[in-house]
Amino acid sequence: MKKELPGTVLWKDYLHITLLFVLCSVLLLTRKQAEERFMETFLEKEREEKTVIVIDAGHGGEDPGKVGTANTLEKEINLSIAQKAAQLLSENGFFVVMTRTEDKGLYSASSQNKKRDDLAERVRIITETAPALTVSIHQNSYPTAACKGAQMFYYKGSVEGERLARTLQSVFPEILKDNNRREAKANSEYYLLRKAPCPIVIIECGFLSTPEEEALLVTEEYQQKVAQAICTGIARYLEQSPEGRIENNGDKNCTN
Ligand SMILES: [Zn+2]
Known part of the structure; x- marks a missing residue:
């Protein structure tokens, strides 16, 4: 009989190790799938029970948007305010979907028309989400340095868009x-x-x-106030909606 040398690894040992590895992988995968299914069900349920809002942070990636007098990039301010507004809205009982959560455009690297694809993707997300409303966050720019203050734009002829815009427009100076x-x-x-x-x-x-508004817009404190105005405006608009869609949500004045 052939004598096995101590410390020699046999093919049988390899087989055991391989089997053990496969078993562990299967167990981990099953657990991961179960966790993912749980999260999907949990989010679906939460979404059914809450008013859904889409927050769209304008621009991103290769598209900086407007560039400020101190080289502030619009895309960064948009995302920062969008994240703060999303946080506040979630804390006040809404289900929030963001079109982007990082400095990224919504187009593929091979896109022939990035701006068009980016906007089309935002519309696709909004359409699929079918929210109660959407707000798209941007920063303005004008050739003269005297222009100040937030301004809302709605689609001409949209009764609800106009009501949402007017509500937000009235809340901003109240809070800022x-x-x-x-x-x-x-x-x-x-x-x-x-x-x-x-x-x-x-x-x-x-x-x-x-310059003075740009200096405000880069601060966390001012961005938080803007987010609070957005959240309060949305809550107030929904509270006054005929369908009373706000019944599951909190106070009309969003808190920090
Ligand atoms: Zn913009």
């Missing part, structure tokens, strides 16, 4: 206390306003072309 007298404005050209199948408002939070 900046004497902003701008009025919500109708627009029939913006792609997102034309294509989104739900009340939608583009929120131009402020002017990056005005």
